């Protein structure tokens with residue numbers, strides 16, 4: 001089989017999506033399925049739809065265009081603020097986009113006018129994480145100006161936390177978002193239907209005790225893919241954490257000293273880790289590196305294998321008591337960073353399958 005390759009179990013992903021859709025529906029919250037880590041892959045997108053997710057969301061226009069071209073159904077939402085230079089493509093491919101800049105909304109309205117359509121908008125509010133968002137004190141004015149555009153429909157508001165500064169979604173900031181939704185409804189005497197509370201980092205709050213207020217949507221990627229919440233990377237009850245396995249091939253296996261010889265400077269990727277002298281070790285070289293994934297986000301599935309380091313095209317393992325003959329394969333689990341880099345690398349073959357029985361188990365309550 002070709003290596004390196006990413007084995008993707010769509011039945012585990014479907015299961016994760018179904019569980020999250022159900023649990024959140026019980027709390028009045030709908031799910032937008034985020035496809036960006038999978039580059040808008042149509043098999044993945046259709047898996048989400050078959051799990052009961054109605055809206056798909058992606059950060060890249062290119063991914064949304066690819067899903068449309070492949071005939072994927074359903075509402076599509078652009079979750080990164082549109083580039084002005086892509087306004088026409090955004091309006092053509094996405095039903096909705098998340099926005100914070102009036103100039104961009106003006107361009108979207110003009111593009112929608114030219115295409116004879118109406119484009120939906122969510123206004124994103126800054127609630128402390130300091131990535132995208134309108135300051136809360138400016139929201140009312142932004143709503144008023146947004147409503148004045150002829151080819152724009154304002155569907156509601158949203159926020160995004162835990163991405164730039166790790167701000168935890170909690171009763172306080174979610175309460176503030178609900179209060180802002182109530183305030184604009186009152187001021188403009190209508191109900192803006194969507195209040196989108198955030199991403200996978202919102203799940204502890206969303207599934208926990210306490211009122212959910214006006215929050216009726218979450219945009220979920222990582223939790224569906226990796227079965228964990230991103231704040232503490234804890235497994236979520238009832239979800240598979242092993243839908244993805246990265247496999248690489250051994251190209252050298254030799255006994256070598258545990259410490260390098262010579263004067264030590266930097267490597268291509270910064271300062272080298274210093275190793276303790278533990279005598280000669282059995283070392284395996286794998287044909288995978290920074291050009292394929294984020295090596296720091298890989299964990300060998302076989303517990304006794306240990307990653308010593310990586311360069312552009314090589315990963316170095318201490319094989320301990322394992323034999324790793326050349327030509328054999330080593331399997332890894334991946335974190336979110338390793339996953340998105342592997343997905344985006346042309347060197348990593350993606351292999352989709354549907355057999356959740358093959359490996360691993362569901363996290364227990």
Ligand SMILES: *Cc1c(COP(=O)(O)O)cnc(C)c1O
Nearest residue numbers: 034079160199200219220221222
């Ligand atoms: C990436 C992203 C998401 C999804 O985040 P996950 O942690 O993968 O659930 C949601 N909203 C926005 C704005 C994003 O950029």
